[in-house]
Amino acid sequence: DWCLDQLETIQTHRSVSEMASNKFKRMLNRELSHLSEMSRSGNQVSEYISTTFLDKQNEVEIPSPTLREREKPMCHISGVKKLTHSSSLSNSTLPRFGVKTEHEEALARELDDLNKWGLNIFHVAEFSNNRPLSCIMFAIFQERDLLKTFRIPVDTFVTYVMTLEDHYHANVAYHNSLHAADVTQSTHVLLSSPALDAVFTDLEILAALFAAAIHDVDHPGVSNQFL
The missing domain is CATH 1.10.287 (Helix Hairpins)
Structure with a gap:
């Protein structure tokens, strides 16, 4: 003032x-x-x-666009990890739900609620060999046929989401891959609401799902004053 x-x-x-x-x-x-x-x-x-x-x-006139300076990255992911899984996946070797698990049928039963509120994300994590985000992303993109729509190679997609999940900190109590999977699935259900039918393009839906999946990646688990 x-x-x-x-x-x-x-x-x-x-x-x-x-x-x-x-x-x-x-x-x-x-x-x-x-x-x-x-x-x-x-x-x-x-x-x-x-x-x-x-x-x-x-009314105010809109100024003519000017050349913008090269933008600097807003953030930086600390310690980018190397792949801890096979980067040579093929469609023939991909598991049914994108992740290796000994509980495939139990996981399938949980994913029956993929399009509903209240899916038990803890059970998904348990039955997906602690890969809830990779599993949920794979299931949603298959459900919405986004891989075919945007011609995304399945093996490339799985490698990406597993690498993304690796960059969430498992020792963080809340802002972890389990939370990211929960937010992603909730976003999927919200976008499936009849009120939003034909409102968003496939590209906007893809962007929203990716945003939900990555929104807390590399989160240290503390609030801003402790960073």
Whole structure:
């Protein structure tokens, strides 16, 4: 507040609050224009935000796009691990649910609830040889036929999700691969809701599932003040 008070004392043609508001509107307009061009749902979201939150009496021109500097990575995964499993998987050698297990039938019974709320993710972890995220991702992508839609080689996909799961810390009590698998399965069920039918494209669904799977990777298990 003190900083704003000091800035207000500077002689300008417009108030600081007005300049800040206009700056925000320019940024929001640019993002909404980009969003509306990306997908079917993007236009609906853009229109809602624009009509609800933007002041139509004080429209702001969208600045012409400029070349952006090369973006720096926002985060860095500590200690990228080497593959601890075979990277030469083939379709003929892939297990039924993407992971090796001695409890295939028990795992199959648990995955009967893949499309329902309340799937027992702890049982999935137990019967998948402690590979809940890999198993859930494989089952969902098969269920939604996303591997065929985007021509993703099955062996490459399994290698990726297993490597992803390896980068979750098993000694972290909550933000681990079990949590990631639970969030991914919940996202899958939510996206299957009749209210969202035909709202999202296959690419948006794929992106949402990947986001759910990776959202806590390499989490150290502590809050920000302890990092």
